[in-house]
Amino acid sequence: MYDYRILDSDFDQQFNNLTEIASAHFGMPIALVSLIDADRQWFKAMVGLDVRQTPRRIAFCSHTIANAGQVMVVEDAYGDPRFDANPLVTGAPHIRFYAGAPIVAEDGAALGTVCVIDRVPRQFTGADCAMLQRLAENARSLMELHRRNSLLREAARSDSLTGLLNRRGLEKAIEHVLAAALAGKTCGLLYLDLDRFKHINDTHGHDAGDQVLKEVARRLQSVVRQTDLVARIGGDEFVVLLAHPVDHGALGQVASRVLAVCGRPITIDGTVIEPGLSIGGALAPRDAVVADDLLREADRALYIAKRGGRGRVAIAGPRVVGPVDRAAARESELEQAIDRDELFLEWQSCHDLPSGRVLGYEALVRWRHPQAGVIAPVNFVPLAEACGLSGRLDAWVLFNACRQGATAPAGQRLSVNMSALSITSGLVVPMVRSALDRSGLDPRRLVLEITESAAIGNEDKALEHMRQLKALGIKLALDDFGTGYASLAYLQRYPIDLVKLDQKFVAGLATDPRAQRLTQGIIHLARLLDIAVIAEGIETTTQADLLRKNGCRMGQGYLWARPSVLPWVEPPPAGG
Template identity: 40%
Template sequence: MHFFNHLLHDHDLALILLAAAICAAGCYVGVGLSQRAASERGTARWHWCFLTGIVAGCTIWATHFIAMFGYRSPVPVSLDGVLTLLSAHIAVVGSCAAVAVATLSRRLWASATSGLLFGLTIAAMHYTGMSGYVFAGAEVRWDYGLVVVSIALGTALAAAANFRLSGSDGTKVDIGSVALWVAAIVALHFTGMASMTIAPLAGTVVTDATYSGVGGNALAGAIATISLMIVGLGLTTSQTDRRQQLRSRLRLQHQAMHDALTGLPNRRAFGRALAKRSAAAEATGAAFALLVVDLDNFKPVNDGMGHATGDEVLKRVAHRLECAARPGDFVARVGGDEFAILLDGVRDSSAAGSVADRVIEILGRPFLIGEQIAEIGACVGISLAPHHATNPSRLVNHADHALYSSKRRGKGRWQVFDDTLLEAIERRRVLEAALRRAAVREDFDVVYQPIVDSSTDELVGAEALARWSPATHGAVPPAEFIPMAEELGLIGRIGMTVLRKACREAMSWPDSIKLSVNLSPVQILDPRLVSGVAAVLHETGLPPQRLELEITETALLGDDELALRTLNRLVALGVNVSLDDFGTGYSSLSYLHRFPISRIKIDGSFVNQAPVDANSASIVRAIAELGKSMDLQITAEGIETAAQREFITSHGCQNLQGFLISRPLSEAEFSDLCRAAGQERAA
């Protein structure tokens, strides 16, 4: 009761409220600065501790002196300048020390120590400041019990404030800590004031208090103005820093969720967007489609034209995808040359297919990069939610399966997932494992398709053809397992297996019969090919001039200089080289001029139509004439009818091959054919 009577009757309420406002504002800013200091490390932490100490110290000092100016002293009062300045220094230095300790650790000892320092700072400032008040003609009496209580209250409340601060996340100013700081300052000040009694000496005239000839209200206003300026500086600094932190945080969040090159959302952002839509699809049946887009021919562009050009192509691909998608669709870059699009509200494959058509069409247009033209393309895999799945991982897997299927069908295609794709994927997985085992065990058969002289029907050679029949699936067509072997990097090993078997078996044939073996485009680019062929010839003893290696035009497109060096080295061994499927590819005459080719083989697609199709007939005649003019041997493949044979023979093709001549034969069957041919010649 004494405390409240003292507060209400012995003070100017307006100045007390001003002191409270200064205290609340300063504590609010101080708590915010203290949180900022705790979040820093190194030198920056001490800078923020110092700024916090300045604001907190000025707040404590201003609160004390403004409240003191509001105290109605019964006698005139003057201020001791040295003690008044000393009290200000105590407030600032002690606050800096208390804040520094509080920021060292979030443990209880740091909060307790900091609270003790803060409480003792308030007490030391208060009682030093009180010592600087000179009451003329009066005696000051102290209730030391209340003095102890004031120090205990200030220390306990300050410790509670710092302990609460240690548990805050620092994202916003902790109002509870502000209230405890205010309570610590106010409780210590007014409890300390209640412990003081001013007793005028006998004969002293009681008048309104004055301070060194200046009114208390004027002094209080000056101190409040200066303090508010300091607090405002701290607030401005804090808010400016918070805005910078917010901008930095937003920038980091953007960088974390967006691709640096294209500016599109990245894989992480795509994962979140897909998870959100998947959850909605599962909960409410909300439909959406996932399109996975994979670029065609990007690697040759990136490697051949340079990575800078490749990066520019990716940027423009991103822009074109945003144009192809509908407004509001989610477009992301999820890999090097892989993108994804989420189409909200799409329930059926036709709508998703329309977007896929636009994507394929717009990415199929040439890209003009500086003076270079880059031509790529795209394939698209599609999965639908909730029809196919609502689980994000399953949706992605289904779309990937559909993408894989579309790429196997050719470039510039799209495919919607269906259950039959899983069967194809499983078949592919099993076959890949079986093919790896077969490559190690050399578990391949070789059959031979006879080649005859067109004018005499004499057997002149055979083309070796690889066959594979795994126990789990039966015979697998070469058109299926050869591309698979190329993708898996097994074609070199398999090719050498077939070459070795064929050369070994050809040693039992008559010397006049040549052996033709196909080379994959991948093998042509293998630096070990020439040494491998030389080793097989040495191992089997087959004369090099009896071996003819068949290549396709596509083998010359990847790196024609490397291909030229490889073929020249093979010819140096004594091996002949033929160009297979002539006319179906680019058919550049420069190949025949630059490369050491001794034979060209007319593709069966022209031979089949030659007797009745004028265009095919013209192509066959042109190839035959070309062979004659360049002194090249000509072999026609795919002879199936007597009319085809007659047409081909009449145009000067030296050798014939096809089902009309013979189907592919096993080694035993071909050996029997060789013996029969030898007996006919002998007869």
């Protein structure tokens, strides 16, 4: 399976076409391309299902691949002792009928299935089985094509001389580890440059120069951990990407070891060559949270090392901020606030308007500044976006919201705001997945709130990331609905589950007929699109009553409670 390099890959329209054909041909509400991993089944394509994987132990498809030569048909799961107590039968998606054809590799290994599912008992003819098998054969062909294309892409990301990653491959690897860095797992990068390499080429010839490069590559791989990566990104330039855990001291120690090992003499055809090198280093997220910035910071440190006399190591240090530059100083303070846990979360409850029952909470970040006191997000979130800290801020808020929210009463949803930059970043999906895995929060309880500006200029990328986020099981909410320039277009294109009616509309409900009509129109439109509406900024019972009469069923605001820390935790009794 792993040779196909397909697990956890992005959605692919060719595989999507297969499930759409299967669903339409057999008249089934659910169709899947299911791949079986060691402990899970993972869906490469799906119709009628909104989760991306289930445990292997409850997968119908794990039974199918045990008999890889034939289609497995379960006409009524209730009457089959293998499945009558299966949680996929007794609970969502309530499987009654299942038919799966194994996807068999050229070497005979069963990889997964193409399957169709219904929530009522069905019958399946021989002709139906033959059609499903053809679809499975098509899936195998697509997987082979995916594998070959992946190998070609890997070749495009490899350095032909040393076999190391090239610059393109390195940038992809950096993006991956930066997602972990944003979730608190620091990584490091060493930028190496061979000293006087041109002299080696001119004196000993290019063949000898190539041998030196290959030997340096071998030595680099021998001195780093298996979890670290080595790349050659230029003629005589190498990079070592160090995975978590690593700090400033460890980065310097590894650099010194690399300097000692790679600086030893190399004998080529009886000629002794003494390669020298200089090294610059940087840490993420301390020095950068974007691949290009991390490379740039390490390159700057390399320049300092070379300026100091070659054969040296320099590690990037904290930015020095002048007292007269208040904006820059506040930027540095915010960066330190994330590191020092000066940030904290308050939660505002969301209520069912007819009953007043608490449905969930929205996380709101605050900054407890040592001198200025508590700072509201409106006064520092724009700064984070302007100075490149929004990714780190989002990661901090997301993880801590998931960690705290996991302690809230079962069934209550937890909403977290996501910056416009994050939703188009390649880090957003791994960042969310990491926060869910580390916190243990059920993805179905998480709602990510995004604004209309999130996709401006990056519509396709935003759509791709939203689909991947939905596949994790989370919900997407459109915040401040009605205040942007493209609200309706957003609802048409993107997989939005909820819209949050901006408080400007709510504030005018009792006095402004236009606000009333606009609110009625938005609620009606959302209902037609099967999108829920949450009204923000409700402060009076009159506003709540008007919203309820117009069909809005959810709201939040000071009418019920001001934001507070862990509001679902009962305070201790007085004097207790």
